[in-house]
Amino acid sequence: MRVRPRFFAGAVVAVIASAAAVRIEADGRAPAAIRPLPKTETIGLGAGVVLEFVRVEPGSFIMGSDLEIGDADETPAHRVTLTRPFYIGKYEVTQEQWLRIMGKNPSAFKGAQQPVESVSWNDCQEFLARVTRKTGRKISLPTEAQWEYACRAGAGTRWNFGDRADAMGEYAWIGQNSGGTTHPVGRKKPNAFGIYDLYGNVAEWCTDWYANPYPKGEVTNPTGPPSGMSKIVRGGAWGDDPINARSAYRNADGPDGANNGIGFRCVLLDESPSGEPRRVP
Ligand SMILES: [Ca+2]
Numbered sequence: 001m002r003v004r005p006r007f008f009a010g011a012v013v014a015v016i017a018s019a020a021a022v023r024i025e026a027d028g029r030a031p032a033a034i035r036p037l038p039k040t041e042t043i044g045l046g047a048g049v050v051l052e053f054v055r056v057e058p059g060s061f062i063m064g065s066d067l068e069i070g071d072a073d074e075t076p077a078h079r080v081t082l083t084r085p086f087y088i089g090k091y092e093v094t095q096e097q098w099l100r101i102m103g104k105n106p107s108a109f110k111g112a113q114q115p116v117e118s119v120s121w122n123d124c125q126e127f128l129a130r131v132t133r134k135t136g137r138k139i140s141l142p143t144e145a146q147w148e149y150a151c152r153a154g155a156g157t158r159w160n161f162g163d164r165a166d167a168m169g170e171y172a173w174i175g176q177n178s179g180g181t182t183h184p185v186g187r188k189k190p191n192a193f194g195i196y197d198l199y200g201n202v203a204e205w206c207t208d209w210y211a212n213p214y215p216k217g218e219v220t221n222p223t224g225p226p227s228g229m230s231k232i233v234r235g236g237a238w239g240d241d242p243i244n245a246r247s248a249y250r251n252a253d254g255p256d257g258a259n260n261g262i263g264f265r266c267v268l269l270d271e272s273p274s275g276e277p278r279r280v281p
Contacts, residue, residue, distance in 0.1 A: 039194075041087050041268060043137045049100045051131070051139070053087035053268045054194050056150050063148050064214055065248035067158065073212035074248045080145050081220045088142055088150045089265030091185040091196050092116075092204065093127070101130045108260035113184035115202040115263040121231040121255040124205055124264050131266075138269040144208040144232045144250075145222045146267060151199075151235065151247050153192035158246045159199065160191045165242035172200030174245055178238035182260075198235050199245040202263030206232040210252035230254050237261035 043051040060081040065074040092115035099105045099112075106118040119127070121141075128139050142150065157163045161171055168174060171191075173183045178200070186196045198204075208224025210232050224232065230252035236245025239261060243249075253262065 040090065043131065043135050043139070043268070045097060045100045045131070045134070047100065049096055051093070051097060051266060052090045053266070054090045054150075055085060055087050056146075056193060057085050058082050059149070061149050061152055061154070062156055063145060063248070065158075065246070067248075069158070069243060070246075070248055071250070073210075073214075073250050075213045076216060077248075078214055078216070079218040080149070080222060081218070082145060082149055083221055086142075086146060087268035088146065088195065089267070090190075090194065092202055092263050092265050094185055098127060101127055101134065106258070107182075109182045111182070111184060114182045115185055115197070117182060117202045117260045117263045118258045119263060120258040121205050121253075123258065128266065139266045140269050141205050141207045141264055142267045143221075143223050144206040144234065145219075147198075147204065147206050147232075147234045148247055150193060150195055151191065153195075155192070155247070158248075159242070160247060161189075168199065168242045168245070172197065172236075172242075172245060173238050174200040174236060175239050175241055180239065182238050199242075200236055200240065201238055203233045203237040203240075203251060203261055204235050205262060205264040206234055208232045210250070230257075233262055 039055050041053045041055070045051065060079055062077050063080040064077045066077045094113055095105050095107050095110070095116045096112040098116035098119070105116065107114065107116050108118055124141060128141070132138050151160060153160050159165070159168065161167050169177045171189045173188065182201055185201065188197060190196045191198060208231065209228030210230045211225040211228060231254070233251040233253055236249060
């Protein structure tokens with residue numbers, strides 16, 4: 001078990017769907033063969049509050065790191081194949097979104113557009129279940145492999161913008177520029193997939209149990225070990241150094257653990273408007 005909180009001292013987000021967002025209703029659909037696949041999807045939570053998702057295509061990548069700066073739990077670097085497209089949150093879940101579903105806001109750093117934090121992995125499961133009950137849309141946390149694949153966006157470098165940490169401030173709220181607090185989501189540059197705040201702001205829960213190191217060999221649609229003591233947390237947070245907010249960097253905390261450096265983003269599980277399967281394991 002590895003629990004290393006290092007960043008912890010002690011609102012209405014209208015995340016507006018981008019102009020490129022495509023919302024296809026249940027009725028009046030065009031045939032799948034001629035209907036363009038949406039690049040984004042949204043789930044309405046009521047009162048104008050929406051969860052916005054970015055489509056990620058299936059593919060293979062090298063997960064983890066054998067870099068000299070990496071930790072042992074990032075090894076061995078290994079090929080991972082994700083066989084299904086998926087939709088991942090364009091932003092971290094905000095306090096407005098959390099409040100809309102849960103009726104209270106546990107965050108230490110208050111702000112409607114700021115990411116919710118001080119939520120445990122188990123708290124997140126309740127949020128996800130309530131969203132599904134309310135909207136009929138199935139959502140989850142990302143698997144650790146989905147998170148890293150979406151984060152890298154094809155980049156094998158330490159960060160998805162390269163190997164030089166001095167560009168970090170353009171992409172992330174971390175120890176050097178955060179002022180010791182979270183910030184509204186989506187204010188820094190996105191990665192090549194159009195996803196924001198993967199590094200810093202809040203670290204993000206994933207579905208997987210933590211194990212160190214990775215199993216050897218190539219894997220397809222990995223979901224982590226069947227059991228464990230702590231759940232994966234990715235991306236680093238507002239108090240971290242760049243080295244601890246790399247694409248391959250892993251952290252973990254117990255599923256009941258909650259602190260002001262950990263939040264989450266969602267993955268949309270239900271079938272795409274084209275009818276193609278994209279249910280993840
Ligand atoms: Ca983050």
